[in-house]
Amino acid sequence: MSKSSEIQRIPLQFAQNCVIASIQIDLTDTVLYQFRQDLLTYLYQTKAHGLILDLSGVEVMDMIEFQALTSTIAMASLMGAKTILCGFQPGVVSALVNFSVDFEQIHATLTLDNAFELMEQLQQKWLQVQPTEIELLPDIIEKKEEFL
Amino acid sequence: MGYSTKIMDYPKSIWIVIHREADITRSIFESQRMAQSLGFDHGRAQMIATAVSELARNIIKYAQKGKIIITPLNERRRSGIEIICQDTGPGIPNVDQAMEDYFSSSGTLGLGLPGVKRMMDEFEITSIVNQGTKVIIRKWL
Numbered sequence: 001m002s003k004s005s006e007i008q009r010i011p012l013q014f015a016q017n018c019v020i021a022s023i024q025i026d027l028t029d030t031v032l033y034q035f036r037q038d039l040l041t042y043l044y045q046t047k048a049h050g051l052i053l054d055l056s057g058v059e060v061m062d063m064i065e066f067q068a069l070t071s072t073i074a075m076a077s078l079m080g081a082k083t084i085l086c087g088f089q090p091g092v093v094s095a096l097v098n099f100s101v102d103f104e105q106i107h108a109t110l111t112l113d114n115a116f117e118l119m120e121q122l123q124q125k126w127l128q129v130q131p132t133e134i135e136l137l138p139d140i141i142e143k144k145e146e147f148l
Numbered sequence: 149m150g151y152s153t154k155i156m157d158y159p160k161s162i163w164i165v166i167h168r169e170a171d172i173t174r175s176i177f178e179s180q181r182m183a184q185s186l187g188f189d190h191g192r193a194q195m196i197a198t199a200v201s202e203l204a205r206n207i208i209k210y211a212q213k214g215k216i217i218i219t220p221l222n223e224r225r226r227s228g229i230e231i232i233c234q235d236t237g238p239g240i241p242n243v244d245q246a247m248e249d250y251f252s253s254s255g256t257l258g259l260g261l262p263g264v265k266r267m268m269d270e271f272e273i274t275s276i277v278n279q280g281t282k283v284i285i286r287k288w289l
Binding site (some may be wrong): 026029059061062063065089090091094095098099100 | 168172179191192194198199202249260262264266267
């Protein structure tokens with residue numbers, strides 16, 4: 001009986017400065033909660049710059065599971081990790097689009113190889129973008145003064 | 149004998165009582181299996197299962213318990229799948245509002261029910277306050 005109360009865990013790996021989580025089991029609330037705890041602890045320990053979620057094993061994903069996943073991604077981004085989702089199945093994708101979920105903030109690829117490539121690009125882009133964002137700041141401050 | 153085996157092969161409707169998280173998983177699994185055995189392709193079976201998952205979650209979230217009935221449909225010209233989700237929970241005071249995008253009574257995104265409607269071919273909802281909610285969804289092959 002003790003086995004049934006054991007929570008299934010999603011394995012985490014560390015490669016090329018990224019944490020890779022391969023989700024191959026059904027996402028229930030308890031699994032997602034455990035995954036979130038494990039993931040954030042692991043990100044903190046490894047100081048990873050990226051996170052790749054391999055969703056190739058996920059057969060069904062509803063709104064609530066997707067929301068739980070996006071909030072986990074938001075938490076990872078606060079720890080400085082860029083997230084890429086990879087390997088969405090056709091049925092999962094069409095269901096999520098029907099839910100008219102907001103995909104703008106989400107990076108996704110079909111394969112793990114592409115995910116690593118995109119991760120490299122994102123890291124470089126991020127390093128380039130940062131100074132220009134700082135340059136923009138005085139402009140915003142000026143506008144604010146005008147407004148006041 | 150041939151007749152009896154034919155009945156055995158044909159999928160019958162499945163009743164699932166929903167009152168804990170594991171029942172959601174079971175209803176997802178059963179609806180996906182039923183859809184695939186009726187001839188829906190993998191992607192469409194996944195969509196049906198997603199719709200069932202969403203409705204089963206709503207039952208647990210708002211009504212604590214209810215039931216899901218998955219029935220194969222076989223009409224002369226078309227066949228499909230019907231899923232009835234019924235609970236005896238608090239009901240929805242304004243059904244039209246609940247069917248609008250971005251409306252939620254519980255602080256979530258509020259895309260669940262309209263999303264389910266978009267995914268299926270037919271969608272019927274009846275709800276009486278303090279008596280319960282019944283959602284019927286159908287998808288044709």
